[in-house]
Amino acid sequence: MADTSNPLHSWFLGPKGENEQLLKELLASALQAHVDWRRSYHPEDPSPIAAGEQRTAAAVRQSAELRTEFEALLQQLRGSVPIFHGRYNGHMVSEQTIAAQAAYFAAMLYNPNNVSREVAPVTTRLEEEVARQLAEMIGYDWASCWGHLTSGGTVANFEALWIARNVLYHPVAARLATRALGTDISVSLPDGTRESLSDLDLWQLLNIRPHASLDLWEKLWLAAPGPIIESTLKAHSLATLGYQDYSRQLAAEFGDELQAGVVLAAGTSHYSWAKIVAALGVGTNQLVFVPVNAECRMDPDALWDEIESLTRKRVPIMACVSTCGTTETGAVDDLRRIVEVRARAEWELGVTFHVHADACYGGYAASLTRKPDGSRHTASEVRKACGGTDWPTDQWVRSISALESVDSVSIDPHKLGYIPYPAGAFLLRDRRGRELVSTDPPYLAVATSSESPDQAVIGRFIFEGSKPGASVAAAWLSHKTIPLNSDGHGRIIASTMKAARELYALLGSFDFAPLRVIRLPEPDLNIVCFLLHHPSLVTLSSLNALNEMIYRELSPDAEMSAPYMITRTKLTSPACDQAIEPLLSLMGENGRAYRAAIAEGLTVLRSTVMNPFSGDANPDHFPGLIDAVRRVAVSFLGDPSDHVAHFARGKT
């Protein structure tokens, strides 16, 4: 017969458990293999459980009690949100691959702890492979980069900034260390010239390229016995001194009061960045929001202006965070241009910084740019893989491909990798950076000469300690069977992006009368944002109340009675003004009133179309969702004041 099957259909359990049999078989073989393994380990040892003990009244009662409580748990779990279903287009969560589910369970039975090879010889090796799979997908050179899995995007982003800060301040420590040792050393400046470290002023020391800062570290390492250099460098580092004494040391040394270093991020960057800068002691004041453009992407011109302005004020820049797939709208920054802006800053201003790509959501889109042999597709080949449309644009492909040129990248397998929680990943282009945050645990084995020194004690370099090898196995098997190229994960991404564009188009053509739909620009990935509007809503708070109400009515409740589920987010001013303005301009008279009140932000509805079956699941779902949105809105208009009060009270 003609082979018309869709590969996506066998990768997931399916909305009706269509592939139940496959998962069931895999689970049974995992348990069998595990028990066989247990039995084959010193089979001569007697069992601690006496014959007949399992049939005593107490043992039988205990198992019965466990079964009862377990049934109660299963009953409770029926109240879960049906994220697996095409009717759910809310948060960034959906199906998990069967490969990931089965591998997670299989490895969990062995409970490996990936903090060290000593307790997890198998899954630490798999972790290297997963890191390599992801690194090669984005285009990092495995010979010089490093990566590992984290509990999620927050920790991955945290590690990026933690390392960036240490790399930024390292030349200062190096300068003080060389002086203490009576040596000097040359260093490459952003404009390409070389200078003696001792000739640089504080501003120059804080504007050394990450790679050059790490060259300095390596050179010093070779210049004197390791322990001496290490202790001298450490004695002058921020990690050792802490901010308070470090600032004092700089003031004494350079007669220059160091300005607080800042982190540049788009106005739509993830809320965790505020937590991260607060926790690191950087301070949320130092999180400088770069405005976004109409597409909700970081505006490269605004970025340049910000860099120029900071340079005039002699404010060092620790890092710039670009987002590949914002949590709010799925926008993909024009990363190529951001990297170009940094290059220009290096040449024209002598200023540089670490560029981190927060690709927690969108990172897997890079699989679309990869052929099965690992080489890159051209933009037109990518479009062909997406079904021969005029999309994605050359610029989109360039943005995604530019991930290879930034200093670090975070990608969450538990988002578009369809792996169960917890699975984040952190990738560092120049692996030497991890040395600046390393710690030596006293009781974990250090590498011996016959092992790869890189991963033997992963715990030395990561922020977390104990961590599940099971999630590594899940990502590994999933990537192995659904490869990170256009035949594997690329198909899933392409299919959900296509579905999202269908929803977007349908929203545009649907008649919402007496309301109107206002759509954000076409989605960069698979998140569709829009809002409903009616001329009678003369205040921004009533407009927001309408859309909040739609969101609440189309949210999970105890009975999962909403026919469809979506979420919402808030575009804030002034960071998102360029994105808000075109929306307001479509709302005529009202738009002007809204503009005056924009400090309260604009609520937009948000629909994450990441269900792998969205592309072909049920042709009624998108019309059904749109109709449900319209019906809630119409009922709201029936008595908006009542609803506003209702909303203000909460849904009681």
Next chain:
Amino acid sequence: MADTSNPLHSWFLGPKGENEQLLKELLASALQAHVDWRRSYHPEDPSPIAAGEQRTAAAVRQSAELRTEFEALLQQLRGSVPIFHGRYNGHMVSEQTIAAQAAYFAAMLYNPNNVSREVAPVTTRLEEEVARQLAEMIGYDWASCWGHLTSGGTVANFEALWIARNVLYHPVAARLATRALGTDISVSLPDGTRESLSDLDLWQLLNIRPHASLDLWEKLWLAAPGPIIESTLKAHSLATLGYQDYSRQLAAEFGDELQAGVVLAAGTSHYSWAKIVAALGVGTNQLVFVPVNAECRMDPDALWDEIESLTRKRVPIMACVSTCGTTETGAVDDLRRIVEVRARAEWELGVTFHVHADACYGGYAASLTRKPDGSRHTASEVRKACGGTDWPTDQWVRSISALESVDSVSIDPHKLGYIPYPAGAFLLRDRRGRELVSTDPPYLAVATSSESPDQAVIGRFIFEGSKPGASVAAAWLSHKTIPLNSDGHGRIIASTMKAARELYALLGSFDFAPLRVIRLPEPDLNIVCFLLHHPSLVTLSSLNALNEMIYRELSPDAEMSAPYMITRTKLTSPACDQAIEPLLSLMGENGRAYRAAIAEGLTVLRSTVMNPFSGDANPDHFPGLIDAVRRVAVSFLGDPSDHVAHFARGKT
């Protein structure tokens, strides 16, 4: 028949998979329940998978490929470390409860994300219950405390210090905020007197009890409209300003250059504390190690001396970290005395600080102090529950019970809770502290009036973002069926502590001739540390090489050929001098030579006896382990120089 069954025997899968049938049944019912649930959700929706599609050549090939790769994974997993077995007494990992394994799997199918109730209505509720179970076990009042699960101990400890720092500096922000608002407010000082906030100097502001600091926060909250207070407080907080500008603000305001705040921790505290203070910007220099006593517990007299000395230097103390079950030796600090030292510091010196108990390893020991009705056992009742011996001591019971009186506690369910990774927990005695680190995610639902406001958006208060509801379900079901009292987890703890003491006694009575065994003091929990010694080893490095060699030979290798597995750790000088000294004094002449070289540290062998079947599994195991240790040592002595070289090269 007489019911002589051991409850521990049905709680775990067993070394030969004795309880395989029970686990298999639970897994099957979990999958069945999940698939039924999927099928019952909008059964009228058609399946996206066409009839016959699963039997097409491509679909069959795809599943076959997954089966093949899965088999290869299972084959690889056979190289895992047999941590489930009584022959493994290495790191802090062992069996997992069947309840936890089954519940993890069951909940993972629904993949709830406990960042928010909106995506995880069931498991966020269970997370509250788990937090409450743990809080009540240690003795916190659920009405005023807070808790949640983390990816592990590092993040839990990080959150403790993150909150402690914000609470410490809060009175300074409050003082600046009240001035900006033109108000004043009274505050309670450590010696019990009350003063106007505006009358306090910087030193006094940095020595307000955590509870009083939070009272201040609450009073201010009531004194003026929330948003005004919030923004004013925030504007003056360290989290907003960052260390650099905060220090400048203090210098300008108080004409006083603020000394860097320090964290007090025992010399044997977990290595993650160095990472945490480095990451927070506190600096590792500010991690002040308090010496331990002969039992490897923090020395309360040394703590007092340190506090006095810091007070003379006007160095503020951010927190004191006490350990309940050190990773290295399992030592349980005399927490009651540490709390008394703080009380004395408050009265005599006017100095106070946050006390955090790092009970990541030992926290579950508190279950031994609980009767089934939740009330406390007396010390003699605890001893009765432990088998009627003269152990544990009154002091041990007081130390464990004192967890109720500290400001925060971290406990890892994935250690002595026998839950699969990842499962840490953070408990905060005064829940208001979390407000000082909160962030509002723009797209997660905030609490409505009908919900408990505490956990609806757990993501506001925690460091991490997305996190697995599955690990919560695992802890919940395990605690439900193996309760946190002397009938449940207390039995496991008691049984492993008893086994550890048996190993300890056996080590003491065994004839190691021509070597001698030197044991550390009797274990506080279930970790037994010792080292072998021979008079011919005249240098400390040769002594350490002997014990490193024993460790290496009794470590997992590719074939798992070691008959028994243990680990090792290093006691460092000067932090552990009081613990090292009695050991050296047992080594006569050599001891003096070792003392001179003690800067390199003393390697000790470390055996974590946490296998739930250790108590009664196999009477040959401990003699076998001891004999294996002796045999490796004897072979080392055959040609120690060769082995030293061998060790220095690594095991090639």
